[in-house]
Amino acid sequence: MHEHGGNLDLAQQRFGGRVEDWIDLSTGINRLSYPVGEVSMRAWSALPSRSEIETLHQAAQHAYRTSAPVVAMGGAQAAIQLLPQLAPRGQARILTPTYNEYAPVLSAAGWEVEEVSELDALAGAALAIVVNPNNPDGRCYAPKDLLALLPRVGRLVIDESFADAVPHLSLTSEALRPGLLILRSFGKFYGLAGLRLGFALGDATDIVKLAAMSGPWPVSGAAIAIGRRALLDDAWAEATSARLARESVGLDAMVQSQDWRLVGGTPLFRLYEMPDALAAQEKLAGAQIWSRIFARKPNWLRLGLPGSETEWSRLAEVLAR
């Protein structure tokens, strides 16, 4: 398993405490989750029907403002796992630093993988991967620049796992263009990563292929019921986007007392540069607040946003020490 946030078991092993004592800011998962509500007995017991899955797809098209074909999967990660089988093996280029699952998944399946650091360097690749906005540094790419790149690559995958709160960056409305494939995560913005739900949007050929590879029941009944309700709830999404925009800037203000510099971020997480990220992680862990550091970038620490007032206070307190 590669290095990921959300590894609270590691935090517990090293610093003790019960899972429920920890404030996990090691991911970009919204800590004020969409209300789960009641899950019907049928959602637990029955195989999801075609029409139930179809209503989920329609809700995703609504939330992502597109009429492009869509397929639900067990998280954006599930789509990443299938990417190597979507086209004949060739050269993949990944705009890095970024989410660290693309390179190993493609390499393991026999793709030649090259990591590049500029958008233009993706041109010529059979498969080009861009995470927009990027994780962990929040770097953003203008939709028009991505569309200009599209004819210069075999297939362009844009991972919009963190785009919900910045919809102007999204290319879902263009997902019908051949060669363009958009991945969306449900769990991060809606704060329900344990539900395992994500989507791929693209032209019919790719989506039919991904759907066939995912099998007839790729997501749970609970994911369909809760996901559909959440994706149709425009009021919640708007209020949440506004809150995250406000509070992410608030987090930057709160850490100004530290010798930390903002590298970038999204409304769901911030990346700070500092002299010793491991020391900062340990300081936060002393107050049972878990953060994300990066083996290859010893000066980087990524922080998600606290949820409740109590969580914000606990963070303020440890930072003031």
Place this chain on the structure above:
Amino acid sequence: MHEHGGNLDLAQQRFGGRVEDWIDLSTGINRLSYPVGEVSMRAWSALPSRSEIETLHQAAQHAYRTSAPVVAMGGAQAAIQLLPQLAPRGQARILTPTYNEYAPVLSAAGWEVEEVSELDALAGAALAIVVNPNNPDGRCYAPKDLLALLPRVGRLVIDESFADAVPHLSLTSEALRPGLLILRSFGKFYGLAGLRLGFALGDATDIVKLAAMSGPWPVSGAAIAIGRRALLDDAWAEATSARLARESVGLDAMVQSQDWRLVGGTPLFRLYEMPDALAAQEKLAGAQIWSRIFARKPNWLRLGLPGSETEWSRLAEVLAR
């Protein structure tokens, strides 16, 4: 999508009624589900940790009485989807008639697929598939015969999706043998198919490969929490096995008034042969009881077991008409 049970949307389209009015006997899913109980907020919101997934694997080893490596997936179907990538393409042979996803999944990935009707005819295949007990006809294969076949095939996949209530048929205790791969469904016996949970058990090489292809978070937090509890509950499993054994025979007795002949079955479903299965399906559908018929076998009708007393009465009533 291939022909499957559980397609209540089709039943509704053709015969009307609300989903909740129907008694769905078109699958082999236990209608008296394991109690779901409360799902913690953390299970919904957080990414499952390595150690949480590990506890689920241990619970599966307990329930399936084995120390063999195991990997959790989104249903036995999720493992089927990965089979084509487990080994270099070659000839697959499937013992048929059986569950109709193996052939198309393997064919779509470029495998040469041959359907055979006797166990011995599997010998020589690179990949051999046996469902034991078999769906839909309940045919059973003795563990010793399967083990004798093992050295004569490249890889032997035994789908034990319906083996929970007939554990003497299971080869999970032998799953460590190289070349043997056992698939287990969680949702059928525990009546929680909407949870999307299943397992593959085998030697470390295969299981590590399947785990890598499934990605770091292959199942939901709810699947881990509920699955673990259920798989450790020996008392429930024993009582349920006893009830299903009793009631499946009770179903055979109940249909004796019809011109139906028992072909075979498992404690979770029965397959009956009759002059006109479509007419029988329509008769049952008139009482909003859904059953499974087979395009290629117009004389076959498969029935799952009703759950509550009310459901048994409704079935008895329509059969008496």
